[in-house]
Amino acid sequence: MPFQFINNKMELIKNLKWRYAVKKYSEKKVSEDKVDQIVEAINLTASSCGIQPYRLFVITNPEVRKRLGEGSFNAQLHASSHLLVFAGFNEITSEYIFDYVEMMEDQRNLEKGALNELKDMLIEYFSVQTPGQNVIWSDKQAYIGLGTALIAAAELKVDATPMEGFDPKLFNEVLGLSEKGLHASVILSLGYRDEANDFLASMPKARLPINEFSFRIS
Numbered sequence: 001m002p003f004q005f006i007n008n009k010m011e012l013i014k015n016l017k018w019r020y021a022v023k024k025y026s027e028k029k030v031s032e033d034k035v036d037q038i039v040e041a042i043n044l045t046a047s048s049c050g051i052q053p054y055r056l057f058v059i060t061n062p063e064v065r066k067r068l069g070e071g072s073f074n075a076q077l078h079a080s081s082h083l084l085v086f087a088g089f090n091e092i093t094s095e096y097i098f099d100y101v102e103m104m105e106d107q108r109n110l111e112k113g114a115l116n117e118l119k120d121m122l123i124e125y126f127s128v129q130t131p132g133q134n135v136i137w138s139d140k141q142a143y144i145g146l147g148t149a150l151i152a153a154a155e156l157k158v159d160a161t162p163m164e165g166f167d168p169k170l171f172n173e174v175l176g177l178s179e180k181g182l183h184a185s186v187i188l189s190l191g192y193r194d195e196a197n198d199f200l201a202s203m204p205k206a207r208l209p210i211n212e213f214s215f216r217i218s
């Protein structure tokens with residue numbers, strides 16, 4: 001059975017009500033098996049054109065994390081079990097598209113060249129985009145990965161905090177992202193909530209009533 005249902009509701013709804021953006025973490029570490037599952041879920045996330053224009057960095061090194069957290073109001077940057085950095089591509093190059101489409105052919109047991117039309121179409125499309133457009137597009141795809149990570153973490157009962165409150169220039173420098181043609185798009189801490197000391201742990205969720213948020217046009 002692909003989904004578990006409780007009282008006719010998918011278990012996921014319960015897990016999404018359980019999760020919140022944790023401000024204060026306990027010392028407890030997330031197992032590598034759970035982190036691996038979250039990473040796998042992110043890798044399985046859909047992306048526009050299917051070419052995954054971002055990479056993920058999983059950081060535990062305390063010195064690196066301390067440096068990354070300099071000047072940020074988000075203590076979760078260093079005071080949590082793991083830090084995930086979603087790093088978007090600065091540019092979508094023809095070489096990247098070429099290699100990715102070749103990999104697709106391979107993984108789908110297609111003849112070499114079977115996806116030439118797709119390849120040419122993508123190369124042409126991205127050749128007329130500005131670097132700024134590439135960055136915005138890559139960031140959008142990275143944020144979809146972030147959404148998956150939040151859901152995967154909730155399913156595993158791992159706490160997580162999505163964050164934009166960080167210094168992207170510092171991240172690019174400390175992680176050497178620019179040399180890799182990447183930039184820090186958004187980040188996510190993983191860990192376990194410090195229930196007694198996190199003021200948000202006992203707060204009810206604040207969300208719009210469904211009928212103010214969602215509209216049906218039948």
Ligand SMILES: Cc1cc2nc3c(=O)[nH]c(=O)nc-3n(C[C@H](O)[C@H](O)[C@H](O)COP(=O)(O)O)c2cc1C
Binds near residue numbers: 022023163164166205
């Ligand atoms: C893209 C994004 C960036 C966020 N940046 C931060 C941040 O820098 N620091 C922080 O404590 N929370 C951050 N949050 C958490 C939001 O404030 C939180 O998700 C929102 O208030 C809804 O609450 P909930 O996630 O606890 O249900 C961010 C959330 C998202 C989705």
